[in-house]
Every structure is written in C-alpha cells, then in structure tokens.
Amino acid sequence: MSVLKWSAAQVAKKVINNEELFILDVRNTDAFEDWKIDGHKFEYLNIPYFELLDGVEDILPKIPADKDVLVVCAKEGSSLMVAEMLSEAGRTVAYLEGGMKTWSEYLEPIKVGDLTGGGELYQFVRLGKGCLSYMVISEGEAAIIDAVRFTDAFTSFAEEKNVKIKYVFDTHLHADHISGGRHIAATTGATYYLPPKDAEEVVFDYTPLLDGTAVQVGASKIDVGAIYSPGHTIGSTSFVVDSKYLLTGDILFIDSIGRPDLAGLAEDWVGDLRETLYKRYRELSEDLIVLPAHFMIIDELNEDGTVAKHLGQLFAENHGLNIKDEAEFRSVVTEHLPPQPNAYQEIRRVNMGKITPTQDEQTEMEIGPNRCAVR
Amino acid sequence: MKSNLQLDAKGLSCPMPIVKTKKAIDTLASGEILEVQVTDKGALADIPAWVKAGGHAILDKSEDAGVITFFIQKA
Structure with missing residues (x-):
C-alpha cells in the first residue's frame, strides 16, 4: 500500500467542505490536548509516535479501513515514519506535509x-x-x-x-x-x-x-x-x-x-x-x-x-x-x-x-x- | 555524572533522536545509564514522555549552547 502526502491546503478543503477524516495524531498527549486540527466531522486517535517504535499492530483495529486516514505530527518526520509502518501493514494512509507547523501557517x-x-x-x-x-x-x-x-x-x-x-x-x-x-x-x-x-x-x-x-x-x-x-x-x-x-x-x-x-x-x-x-x-x-x-x-x-x-x-x-x-x-x-x-x-x-x-x-x-x- | 553508554543525536530531527535513544537503551541492562545529546527542540518534550511511558528514569537534564543532554536510567 502507498503512503500519500497531503498538503495543508488539502486538509483545509476537508474542514471547509465538512468532509469526514480520521486523524492519527502521533504527537505527545499534552500537545494534542492543547491544540489539534479541528474539523466538524473529524475523528481522532492520539498515540505518540514513540509508543509505536516496536510496531503498529496494536493500533490497527482502531484505524478505520474505509475512511481517509491522515497521520499528523509536529513537523512531519514522525508522521511519515508511522504512515510508512501503516503502509507496510497493508493500509493506505496519508501524512500531513510539514506537520502542525505548516498547518498553523496555512x-x-x-x-x-x-x-x-x-x-x-x-x-x-x-x-x-x-x-x-x-x-x-x-x-x-x-x-x-x-x-x-x-x-x-x-x-x-x-x-x-x-x-x-x-x-x-x-x-x-x-x-x-x-x-x-x-x-x-x-x-x-x-x-x-x-x-x-x-x-x-x-x-x-x-x-x-x-x-x-x-x-x-x-x-x-x-x-x-x-x-x-x-x-x-x-x-x-x-x-x-x-x-x-x-x-x-x-x-x-x-x-x-x-x-x-x-x-x-x-x-x-x-x-x-x-x-x-x-x-x-x-x-x-x-x-x-x-x-x-x-x-x-x-x-x-x-x-x-x-x-x-x-x-x-x-x-x-x-x-x-x-x-x-x-x-x-x-x-x-x-x-x-x-x-x-x-x-x-x-x-x-x-x-x-x-x-x-x-x-x-x-x-x-x-x-x-x-x-x-x-x- | 557517569554513564554506561553515550549517544550523539545532535543535528537529528524528529523522530530520529527517539528512535536512536530506544535502540541504545535496548542494548543496556536494567539500572544502567545512557547519556544522550540532542539539538532538536521537539525532543525536549518527547524524550521525557517516552522515558515515562517506558518506565525509565531521567536522572539529569542540562542544556548548553543549544545542546540538550539527558541521563536516562533503564528500568
């Protein structure tokens, strides 16, 4: 399965058009609770990337296979890593280019x-x-x-x-x-x-x-x-x-x-x-x-x-x-x-x-x- | 402070400092100490959170000219 790269503009369209999206936010719990990508119909799962270093098998059942899934982190690196792991596990997921840093600026x-x-x-x-x-x-x-x-x-x-x-x-x-x-x-x-x-x-x-x-x-x-x-x-x-x-x-x-x-x-x-x-x-x-x-x-x-x-x-x-x-x-x-x-x-x-x-x-x-x- | 292993993760950006820290910790025995140096600001919050999640302990943390040094004791 492939890893997709989404720009902040693509995510913005999802927010504005009231579309559904499943966000796997791999930042620290504190950072996630303080601030996240808000959307009317967005669902969230927050698991810090450092808890996934041994693999993503444990969280696979929590990630829907029939929805768009976007992996998000602070700057991009960790979300790409987790997205690649999910891809190897057979899922098609996207990661946010530039992470929350870019999202904040869009x-x-x-x-x-x-x-x-x-x-x-x-x-x-x-x-x-x-x-x-x-x-x-x-x-x-x-x-x-x-x-x-x-x-x-x-x-x-x-x-x-x-x-x-x-x-x-x-x-x-x-x-x-x-x-x-x-x-x-x-x-x-x-x-x-x-x-x-x-x-x-x-x-x-x-x-x-x-x-x-x-x-x-x-x-x-x-x-x-x-x-x-x-x-x-x-x-x-x-x-x-x-x-x-x-x-x-x-x-x-x-x-x-x-x-x-x-x-x-x-x-x-x-x-x-x-x-x-x-x-x-x-x-x-x-x-x-x-x-x-x-x-x-x-x-x-x-x-x-x-x-x-x-x-x-x-x-x-x-x-x-x-x-x-x-x-x-x-x-x-x-x-x-x-x-x-x-x-x-x-x-x-x-x-x-x-x-x-x-x-x-x-x-x-x-x-x-x-x-x-x-x- | 004395450490059993030193890890230079300076210049690496997220998630590599944590990935390398985990690999280094995996080579240590319980109670042994890893010294890690990082420059990525994200690691400042992430390393303590990872250490806590794994049950390890941070014995010391210091910052000098943008280089952050952690002493981590393996659980």
Whole structure:
C-alpha cells in the first residue's frame, strides 16, 4: 500500500467542505490536548509516535479501513515514519506535509461578499491558529486589515487580483500572533495604520488610526471607517466597511468576547470593554455583518468556511453580550480566564518592533491556539 | 555524572533522536545509564514522555549552547 502526502491546503478543503477524516495524531498527549486540527466531522486517535517504535499492530483495529486516514505530527518526520509502518501493514494512509507547523501557517482566502460598485471583501482564514485577516478590493485598490505574518499570501493575492495595496491596518497591537502589517506596507508602499494608544512602545513609524479615520478604496468610494472600541487593548479599533460589515478585531467574536488581560491591565480595561460592547456597538445597525479577527472553535465557521454573523444575531445569542449585571460581567472577563496565548509577551514585543526573531523562532512563538477570548 | 553508554543525536530531527535513544537503551541492562545529546527542540518534550511511558528514569537534564543532554536510567 502507498503512503500519500497531503498538503495543508488539502486538509483545509476537508474542514471547509465538512468532509469526514480520521486523524492519527502521533504527537505527545499534552500537545494534542492543547491544540489539534479541528474539523466538524473529524475523528481522532492520539498515540505518540514513540509508543509505536516496536510496531503498529496494536493500533490497527482502531484505524478505520474505509475512511481517509491522515497521520499528523509536529513537523512531519514522525508522521511519515508511522504512515510508512501503516503502509507496510497493508493500509493506505496519508501524512500531513510539514506537520502542525505548516498547518498553523496555512491561509485560505474565502470571499465574504460583494461590495458597492463591483468591490469584493475577502476573509483569509488561518484554520490552524484561528486568525482571520481581511482584504477589501475595489477598482484596482486594496486595503488589508489584521494581516498575519505570511505577507506573501496577501501580496500574491493582490497581484492575482491585479490590485494595488494602498492601506494596511491593525485593529490593535496583537498578542497571540505576529502581525504582517508593517512589512506589507514597507514592501508595497502602502500606508500602515495602528491605534496610537496601543503603539506607545513601538519603535517604527506608523500613521495613527483614530476614531473616525476613514479611507476610500477605489474610485467608487467604498468607505472603510474606524470606530474606537477599546477593551481587549486600550487602542482596539473596529471598522465599518461599505456600511455593511463590522470588523471587530479582538473585541467581539461569534461565540465569545475579547479578553482584557493580555497587556496586563484587565482591571483597568474591563470598563472600556463593557462600554464598547454594551453601548458603542448597540448604537450600530443590527444588520451589520460582524467579521472578527479570530475564531476559537470550529463551530464558529459557516457552511462556506467563513466566520461571519449579523450583529443583531450576536446580540441575541452571544453570551458575552448578554450579561446584564456589571459586576458579573467584570468577574467573567477578569477571573477564571483561560491560559494566555503561547509566548504572548514576546509576541507583543515583536509587534512593537523591539525584537526581530528568526522565522523559526516566530513559528515557535505562535505554536498553539490563539486564546484571545472569554466565553 | 557517569554513564554506561553515550549517544550523539545532535543535528537529528524528529523522530530520529527517539528512535536512536530506544535502540541504545535496548542494548543496556536494567539500572544502567545512557547519556544522550540532542539539538532538536521537539525532543525536549518527547524524550521525557517516552522515558515515562517506558518506565525509565531521567536522572539529569542540562542544556548548553543549544545542546540538550539527558541521563536516562533503564528500568
């Protein structure tokens, strides 16, 4: 039997198309429990590769013969070894090229919808990490919001679409992943915007992103307008695109809300978070479609793979928007918080430009789920 | 610390450090000590987990200039 090699893109299609898949994850139990490839119809078996060195006979009955089977490890080597052992035992299985490292980096651009005058809005879904970036395209121009560090994915997509990247925004200083924003701006000549209240310690030049800052993408005036919406960080800013979409950054997610503690100031910022979610957002049209900067669980993905929902629906269904009592809200978002994202303090320093780690070091920092939310 | 056998697994990437460690341990008698040097970061978590699963013991672990050294006593 043969060993197949699957790319992260092939696995992403399985996630987005709601297909079945049996994943044999041969990483450490700790690593598996912390973070895995999520799919609506995926089944899992976690056996560390080092328990299989004497053979795979013991686990053969647990591996279905009538389903696609994908062997996964951290970087590829161990999954290939186990896949070859299964192949010698007569099974046809695949292994994930590049392992979880590559999975963490893979970006799938999905069209969210059309904009006025032939424009388009794309969501770049980083399935392995739960990061969402955006590109607004209109009449030969583009704006990018919350770009992750794989800048080629954005610049080559812009080339493909034959558009010039004019504006690059970060809704806030990210703590869970390394921003690609200023690097994209540097290579394309675009203007890079960052909220000044999050940028007090940054060591590079940027254009201040303030409440009311507005740009137009393309001649037909697709507006991208900023709304100051602090709480996850003190600078956190949202965008309304084409009077139709609300890009919430890390303030509001589909099934959760932002956590205020990643810059160490939960107590100070919880009031801002409350104000943003319960006053500022309440003043907006419920017909806006919320596009967050993250998803936490696979159930937040729509049928087409996008992560998007009407603001009105979130007001009705999102627990974090329905805590009437202020004291209770304060306790929910400051106490019993989930663990912080891996290396979040270092990641903030990278995003401030204070340290410049190698690509491998950046990969290490970003390992694991994003953990930016409170449910 | 004294060891009965030294294994140089520097520069090898996953799964080879563990594969070689297992082979080396197999040649030892119970109670004897294997000294392993690795550079692959994955081994940092995997070797202790493998040692635990096999009932062996890590007597010492140290890191110097990117080289991680384990002293493993065979069960």
